Amino acid sequence: MSKPIIEIKNFSYRYEGAGEIMLKDLNLTINEGEFIGVVGCNRAGKSTLCKCLVGILPFVVGGDWEGEIVIDGKSLNDTRGEGAFETIGIVFQDAESQFTQPTVEDEMAFAMCNYGFPRDVIQERIRYAAKACGLEDLLGRSPFRLSGGQQQRLAVGCILALQPRVLILDESTSQLDPIGRDDIFRLVGDLNKQGKTVIMVDHNIEKIAECVDKVLVLHDGNLVAFHDPHKVFSDKEKMNSHFVRLPQVTDAAIALKDQLDIGGDMPVSLAEAIPVFQKLGKEE
Numbered sequence: 001m002s003k004p005i006i007e008i009k010n011f012s013y014r015y016e017g018a019g020e021i022m023l024k025d026l027n028l029t030i031n032e033g034e035f036i037g038v039v040g041c042n043r044a045g046k047s048t049l050c051k052c053l054v055g056i057l058p059f060v061v062g063g064d065w066e067g068e069i070v071i072d073g074k075s076l077n078d079t080r081g082e083g084a085f086e087t088i089g090i091v092f093q094d095a096e097s098q099f100t101q102p103t104v105e106d107e108m109a110f111a112m113c114n115y116g117f118p119r120d121v122i123q124e125r126i127r128y129a130a131k132a133c134g135l136e137d138l139l140g141r142s143p144f145r146l147s148g149g150q151q152q153r154l155a156v157g158c159i160l161a162l163q164p165r166v167l168i169l170d171e172s173t174s175q176l177d178p179i180g181r182d183d184i185f186r187l188v189g190d191l192n193k194q195g196k197t198v199i200m201v202d203h204n205i206e207k208i209a210e211c212v213d214k215v216l217v218l219h220d221g222n223l224v225a226f227h228d229p230h231k232v233f234s235d236k237e238k239m240n241s242h243f244v245r246l247p248q249v250t251d252a253a254i255a256l257k258d259q260l261d262i263g264g265d266m267p268v269s270l271a272e273a274i275p276v277f278q279k280l281g282k283e284e
Helices: 046-053 104-114 119-132 148-160 178-193 205-211 229-233 236-241 248-255 270-283
Strands: 004-014 023-031 035-039 064-071 088-091 166-170 197-201 214-219 222-227
Touching: 004 046, 023 046, 023 064, 023 197, 023 222, 035 046, 035 178, 035 205, 046 064, 046 088, 046 166, 046 197, 088 148, 104 119, 104 148, 119 148, 119 178, 148 166, 148 178, 166 178, 178 197, 178 205, 205 229, 214 229, 222 229, 229 236, 236 248, 248 270
Parallel strands: 035 197, 035 214, 088 166, 166 197
Antiparallel strands: 004 023, 004 064, 214 222
């Protein structure tokens, strides 16, 4: 049985000087090896939660908080956020703005050099991360001459080289075309199959429903749902009330529920929906 890697206990957060509480009394546990999709409308608290998980909030930027976040058995309250980056790596939305080095290889080495890693370890980890992210033939290229999808893969590679056990992606596909988006989902899916815990904030409901183990729904700083995609997206009334769109196949299945004679949870992916809708065609 997988053990907890992240435990959030009665956690609330408010930005310094702000009146609005951005996260409100959250309680949830993420187990090692899970793939979690985080969804919700704008200002739901998704990015705030990601920054709290790595200690940027409140221990670097500041703010008011209650409760605690426990990472791999250690409370961030006790460590003041130190050590979170040893367990969790985070990739933000705009990858290009994070690059400072002249080549892809230098960019991947940068954080490790700052941490004082031995040269042979740095080279070994660069080879591993470059292969995992499909960047082996691009190590000598400038990060600023990469495509958007390649830049996001480089951002993942830079974090992967540090070998965190948890990978957070905060809307990392929002500026990509469909091919680049699918590449990132495929990459993090492969990493998850290799044992990485993945937490992914994304607005692409279809890909989230297809790929993740659990969906975490936030609205106005509150935890609305935290369950497998079928349970979450089968509750159309609840999702609509919190402005979360359903996968198109799920929406269609709910509309045809009586005709399809579906007794349990709705399909959430095209692969699941095809045999269900084929029954309707045979009946007609």
